[in-house]
Amino acid sequence: MITRYPRAMTTPSPAATAFALSARTLCGALMGALVFFGVALFFVLGTDATPPVWVLLVQLGVGVAIHLAVEAAGYRAEPLDPSMSDEDAASAGRVRWQSSMMLRFALIEVVAIGSLVAAFIIDGGVWTYAVGAVVSLALMVLHVWPGARSVNKTAEALEANGQASFLRETFNVATPGPIQQF
Secondary structure, three states, rough: OOOOOOOOOOOOOHHHHHHHHHHHHHHHHHHHHHHHHHHHHHHHHHHOOOOHHHHHHHHHHHHHHHHHHHHOOOOOOOOOOOOHHHHHHHHHHHHHHHHHHHHHHHHHHHHHHHHHHHHHHHOOOOHHHHHHHHHHHHHHHHOOOOOHHHHHHHHHOOOOOOOOOOOHHHHOEEEEEEOOOO
C-alpha cells in the first residue's frame, strides 16, 4: 500500500476550518439534545421509581452490540481516487466524513431512543432513560465527536488508495505513529 502524505495543504483552508467548526457544533447539538430530553423527562416522569436490573443489563448489552457494529461498519468510507486533485480530495473527504459521522450517530442513538420509549412503558422513571442516555453519550464521545480516534479511522479508510484526504489537517489531528516533528 502506498501512502501519500499531504503536500500543499498542511494548514487548513478557511472552508476546512468552517467545516470542522460546523461538525463540532452539530455533534455538540446532537449530544446536548439527549441531555435536554433527560431534563424534560425529569419533570414528566420524576425520580421516584428505579428501573429493574434486567433493563439496565439490556441497555448495556445493546450498547456493546452497537459499539461492535459501529467498529465493523461505521468507519467504512469509499477510498478517494488517487487521480483527484488535492482540493477535490479534501472536499470529497469532508463529505464522506460527514456521511459516516451521521451513520455512526444514527446507530448509537438507538440506545437513547429505546430507553426513552422504555421510560414510559416500564416503571423506572427518568432513570430508565438516564442510563440509556449515558450509554449513548459515551459511545458518541468515542465514535461521533471529531476527535483523534474517529478522524484517524475515517482518514485511514479514505486514504486506502494512496490519495491524501487532508481530514486530519481539517480537524487539527496528528497522524498516529512515531513523532513526526520536534
